[in-house]
Amino acid sequence: MSTAPPAASAPLPPARVTVVGIGADGWDGLPDAAREALRGAETVVGGARQLALLPAACAGERVPWPTPLRPAVPGLLAAHAGREVCVLASGDPMFYGIGRTLTEVLAEAGAPPPRVLPHPSSVSYACARLGWPVEETEVVTLVGRPLAGLAGALHDGRRLLVLSAGAETPAEVAALLRERGFGPTRMRVLEQLGGPDERQAEGTAEDWPPSASDRIDPLNVIALDCVRAPDALRLAAAPGLPDAAYEHDGQLTKRHVRAATLAALAPAPGELLWDIGGGSGSIGIEWMRTHRTCRAVAVERDAVRAGRITRNADALGVPALRVVTGPAPEALAGLPAPDAVFIGGGLTAPGLLEACWAALPPGGRLVANTVTLESEALLAGWYRRHGGELVRLAVAHAVPVGGFTGWRQAMPVTQWSVTKPLSPAAPAAPSAPGDAQ
Known part of the structure; x- marks a missing residue:
């Protein structure tokens, strides 16, 4: 009798992971606790710049982060199983830092979360230098994120802190501001915050x-x-942006109907929309603009229009909008369940409403708009x-x-x-003769 080979065990995590914020x-x-952790570590992981800040008293093996970082984390931790590992992070590791990634990876391995020793973040330093209240200052990170994401945060009179990806970021931000009408x-630009070489450019x-x-330090924050x-x-x-904000060929839910539609969809933070x-x-x-954690998938069968959706999403600050090119309901297969x-x-389209209804979880919302009598009859039946x-x-x-002045009526929308x-709802009663199907 043959036996199946034993299942491969999950890689062992390090004995303990400590994340140290450094400025x-x-x-x-x-502080003393961070220094003690670094001196006692058998492995110290960090960026090359951060590792170079440590004295010889930190005798553990120094391992620079690989690129790309996120996919390499599980393997890197497994390679140092059973060891005391310290990970260096810029500022506060739990603020757009490596702390979140490490916590998620260790949880997947069934290991306890890392011990985190934070340092003041660049945001705290910047607000202290500028005299801005931290709780009233919006933060946008461009570290590993598209520049277009900044556009959604631009409002007259707002104060923003932009976490920079490098020395080129300020010039890129300036170009985007000019393009979006915020010249x-x-x-x-606040450089080397908290260090001996701190300075500002304005x-x-x-x-x-x-x-x-050429004159900007890569370690900078933009105010x-x-x-x-x-x-x-x-x-x-609020939803209901001017129609002129969009590149379109006429296939556009107009401003007032769009505002009413978003009100019916009722977006909430973290929710996912299918826009079919x-x-x-x-x-x-506009669903995604209501909150930075809202997500959306736009399904469009026409490739030209699909490209236009992507350009509009970039221009209006939501580059994370996913565009799927193909006809529905076929193109819905494999998409994550919507809210x-x-x-x-x-x-x-045959089966479209049925597929959407089946995909919705209990409590999910469905909104459908139409201007044709045929589709209106279909909606009446549903x-x-x-x-x-x-x-x-x-x-x-x-x-x-x-x-004089008169009224021009747009096509009504059902x-x-x-x-x-x-x-589950009770079975529906049979339709009476003459009812719309």
Whole structure:
């Protein structure tokens, strides 16, 4: 009788992992607990710059981080199984730092979380230098993240701190500010915060020279006092951005209907939206703009429009919007389960509503808009079976009529919105003759 080979055991984690936050002031700025941990470590992992800050008294093996970092963490920890490991991090390891990654990796291995010894973060230092209250200062990181993500945080009068990816970041930020209509914004670049070589560079985005990168230290934070140019388009934090904010070919959920649609979808932090029939991507984009943790997948069958959705997402500060090119419902296969679904096109595609309803968890929301009688009849049938709310949205705009002013009516939009019940609904009664199917 043959026996199956034993299952491979999970790699053993280190005996203990301690994460030490370190600043530009290096060893001199560390408290006694951090120094003791580093002196007693058998392995010290960190960036080359951070490792160079340690004295010879830290005799453990020094291991620089590989690139890319995140995929290498499990293997690196396994390679030092059973050892006392110290990991160096810039500032506070739990603020956009390696502390989160290590905590997740160790949890997956069934190991206890790391011991974390934080240092003041660059944000704390920057706010102290600028006189800005930390709790009122928004932070955007560009370390390992696309520059376009900054655009969503730009509002007239706001103070932002941008965590820089290197010496080139200030010039890149200045170019984005000019492009987005925030050229008058005051920029201050704070370099080597907390260290002996700390200094500042200052200017405005419209005057920031690209050549300044040669004189900027890679370890920097950018402080922005946002000022919108008088002729720049105002983009509010609430749904219902101006239609002019979007590149489109006419396939765009218009501003007032879009605001009503987002209200019905009711986004909450961390939730995922399927935006089916994405068009120009406006619903998914404004869903993500409501909170930085909101996620969305736009499904669009036309490749040209799919490319347009990506450009709109970048321009409006949500580059993480995922675009899937293909027809629904086929293109929905394999997508993560949504918290809400919006159907803005293709309602009559066979099986689409059924697939969306099946994918929704109990408590999930579905909103569908249409302007055609055929799709309206379909929604009426689903409304009878599942309840919810069926409304007609009509918008008229004042336009010149000769020397006077009159109303021009846009096509009315029928909207069905529904929340999937927490428990299975009772079987629906048979439809009466003549009912819409």
